[in-house]
Amino acid sequence: MEFKHQPTVTLAEVAEAAGVGESTVSRVLRNHGSFSGKTRERVMAAVERLGYVPNRIAGTLASTGSRLVAFVIPSLSNIVFPDVLRGASAVLEENRYQAVFSVTDYDPGKEEALAAAMLAWRPAAVMLAGCEHTEGTVKMLRASGCRVVELLDLDGDALDIAVGFSNRAAGRESAAFLLKRGYRRIGYVGHDLNRDTRAGKRFSSFCETLAAHDAPLVAREILAGASSVENGRLGLERLLARTTDLDAVYFSNDDMALGGYFHCLAEGIVIPSKLAIFGYNGLDIGRATPQPLSTIRTPRVATGQIAAQLVVTNAPPQAVDLGFELIEGATA
Amino acid sequence: MEFKHQPTVTLAEVAEAAGVGESTVSRVLRNHGSFSGKTRERVMAAVERLGYVPNRIAGTLASTGSRLVAFVIPSLSNIVFPDVLRGASAVLEENRYQAVFSVTDYDPGKEEALAAAMLAWRPAAVMLAGCEHTEGTVKMLRASGCRVVELLDLDGDALDIAVGFSNRAAGRESAAFLLKRGYRRIGYVGHDLNRDTRAGKRFSSFCETLAAHDAPLVAREILAGASSVENGRLGLERLLARTTDLDAVYFSNDDMALGGYFHCLAEGIVIPSKLAIFGYNGLDIGRATPQPLSTIRTPRVATGQIAAQLVVTNAPPQAVDLGFELIEGATA
DNA sequence: CAGCAAATTGGTAGCGCTGCCAAAAAAACC
DNA sequence: GGTTTTTTTGGCAGCGCTACCAATTTGCTG
Numbered sequence: 005m006e007f008k009h010q011p012t013v014t015l016a017e018v019a020e021a022a023g024v025g026e027s028t029v030s031r032v033l034r035n036h037g038s039f040s041g042k043t044r045e046r047v048m049a050a051v052e053r054l055g056y057v058p059n060r061i062a063g064t065l066a067s068t069g070s071r072l073v074a075f076v077i078p079s080l081s082n083i084v085f086p087d088v089l090r091g092a093s094a095v096l097e098e099n100r101y102q103a104v105f106s107v108t109d110y111d112p113g114k115e116e117a118l119a120a121a122m123l124a125w126r127p128a129a130v131m132l133a134g135c136e137h138t139e140g141t142v143k144m145l146r147a148s149g150c151r152v153v154e155l156l157d158l159d160g161d162a163l164d165i166a167v168g169f170s171n172r173a174a175g176r177e178s179a180a181f182l183l184k185r186g187y188r189r190i191g192y193v194g195h196d197l198n199r200d201t202r203a204g205k206r207f208s209s210f211c212e213t214l215a216a217h218d219a220p221l222v223a224r225e226i227l228a229g230a231s232s233v234e235n236g237r238l239g240l241e242r243l244l245a246r247t248t249d250l251d252a253v254y255f256s257n258d259d260m261a262l263g264g265y266f267h268c269l270a271e272g273i274v275i276p277s278k279l280a281i282f283g284y285n286g287l288d289i290g291r292a293t294p295q296p297l298s299t300i301r302t303p304r305v306a307t308g309q310i311a312a313q314l315v316v317t318n319a320p321p322q323a324v325d326l327g328f329e330l331i332e333g334a335t336a
Numbered sequence: 337m338e339f340k341h342q343p344t345v346t347l348a349e350v351a352e353a354a355g356v357g358e359s360t361v362s363r364v365l366r367n368h369g370s371f372s373g374k375t376r377e378r379v380m381a382a383v384e385r386l387g388y389v390p391n392r393i394a395g396t397l398a399s400t401g402s403r404l405v406a407f408v409i410p411s412l413s414n415i416v417f418p419d420v421l422r423g424a425s426a427v428l429e430e431n432r433y434q435a436v437f438s439v440t441d442y443d444p445g446k447e448e449a450l451a452a453a454m455l456a457w458r459p460a461a462v463m464l465a466g467c468e469h470t471e472g473t474v475k476m477l478r479a480s481g482c483r484v485v486e487l488l489d490l491d492g493d494a495l496d497i498a499v500g501f502s503n504r505a506a507g508r509e510s511a512a513f514l515l516k517r518g519y520r521r522i523g524y525v526g527h528d529l530n531r532d533t534r535a536g537k538r539f540s541s542f543c544e545t546l547a548a549h550d551a552p553l554v555a556r557e558i559l560a561g562a563s564s565v566e567n568g569r570l571g572l573e574r575l576l577a578r579t580t581d582l583d584a585v586y587f588s589n590d591d592m593a594l595g596g597y598f599h600c601l602a603e604g605i606v607i608p609s610k611l612a613i614f615g616y617n618g619l620d621i622g623r624a625t626p627q628p629l630s631t632i633r634t635p636r637v638a639t640g641q642i643a644a645q646l647v648v649t650n651a652p653p654q655a656v657d658l659g660f661e662l663i664e665g666a667t668a
Numbered sequence: 669c670a671g672c673a674a675a676t677t678g679g680t681a682g683c684g685c686t687g688c689c690a691a692a693a694a695a696a697c698c
Numbered sequence: 699g700g701t702t703t704t705t706t707t708g709g710c711a712g713c714g715c716t717a718c719c720a721a722t723t724t725g726c727t728g
Contacts, residue, residue, distance in 0.1 A: 019678095024677075024678085025677060025678035025679070026678080026679085026680095027677075027678060027679080027680095028676085028677060028678070031676095031677090037676090037677095038674095038675060038676060038677090039675095039676065039677080040675085040676065040677095043676080043677085062683090064683090065683050065684070065685090066682080066683055067683080068683070
């Protein structure tokens, strides 16, 4: 049972009511082309009087270029993506673009299906997380001719536009920081890495850096579910149960790290002298804990903003590295 | 400079390639009406071969009933809204609906403008937060003839469908709980209530309940900005600097409450014996803190799910009360 | 006031698809 | 075999708007 709209007022009716031609109404409404002030007033009056709401579906169809921007994101639970959407939507709204989204649950197959569904709306751009996509997705996006923006990961080849930073660099710098601080027996607590490839990249370059400095990763605890505070707490508990002499733990992100932090608080494990904790993302909450969380702050909102900016200005293909900031904090 | 799509393959071309009529292709693709198995194969082969992606813009225009659902939400920073979107988008995707959104920043004027922009897409439904809207918004929504769903607040008259719970009841129960626990000198720390009317409702019924039990609110601290952990911490600090003999503090939500919790941890204020803390929302993080946060858990994801369900089934106007759950926790 | 450029305006052909209807083909029946 | 049904099909008129072009009006200049 499909919903039917009640009869709506159309541009033609406005034209009739205002005593002008359809194209004139269209021009006035879009403020495009020329028309006299008097005409403008009459049209606006008719619009007001009839309560006319332009039909963007029809407008888009007639003009081929759309003002929709499609987001295909892995999750809405991971704060990263709402943050990106937030940055982007502000810029898009200013420019009268409309955001459309769907959620893949970190499933590349679902990403492909959803990207296809999105393309059916003929968006001006499709924004995706990361630069790993199925062959089918890539082929489809290429063929679509619409702009493609890959977000939050610069470690790979961009299809068109990429905005973000290097996750590998983030992993590397995290490791370098811990080593510089003198930690040598380092562990890792993370969530499902097969799905979140960006976390996987951070982890692998983190490990490589440790190994390169003769302090290879001592132990790891990978939890099956999504990243969460509770999983972080549980993960650290398990890790410490197995391995007693760790001096630092790297977490797949701040949610997990906070869980670890809480575990230490609850168990009376002194931070950072007994155990250091390092996260990833730079959530606001990490600044308000009794000891500020040591982490890497990522430019999530800015990523959305810049991405949207590039789309609305129809910028040429490019990769924009927004970098990240290492926050020393007090937990490592 | 508007982006132009490269020439796309159309349904007519598929029809030609498959050697059938346009309407046949349309029927096969939508699996609607009748056609032979052989025809189906030929059409699908042509679709595959040409890489045809149906144009939903055109389809929607031709069929009047759209599969877009528009969300007009106050914020993406407040986890509540991503949670609602998450619940809704899962259901919508299953039913081949498409979610569109925009963000009002808690500004009713902006809500009106954005709702108007949304209506231009002729959505099947518009979902809004709360039941307070400008006169213009209400009038416009009424006139649009599309379904209207008001989320997360049942304290008011619904335009069409409403899904959520009573914020007044939440405030009342929070107060009753604290009173039952024996707290009498109670304070409040909140964020900007003029904008977040739902938090305002909780607060006012909280105060009324206290007053009705001869334990009127002792002090309050309202912070100008948005709700955040840092503001919560700052707010409690300020409140305690002014008022020394409080035994419990009610926060406008869990973010703020966690900030207060951290302040106590940092200052060595023993919880709950020296000071009790009570929040609102039931964020996951509140379950993983050393002492689980006392709060009210709201059905955010379920709100989105049910709302979407009602829209896709084109349910009659109704108000669905999903209730909430008081979590005793260990901070009050 | 003619003569020409500039500013306004209206008409109309699509945009790509769906919905309706009638035509054609296939199946069922007497 | 001839009908009557039933199933499949194709044709085509819009959906509401924009883009293009031609027609009209206005404003200036000499």
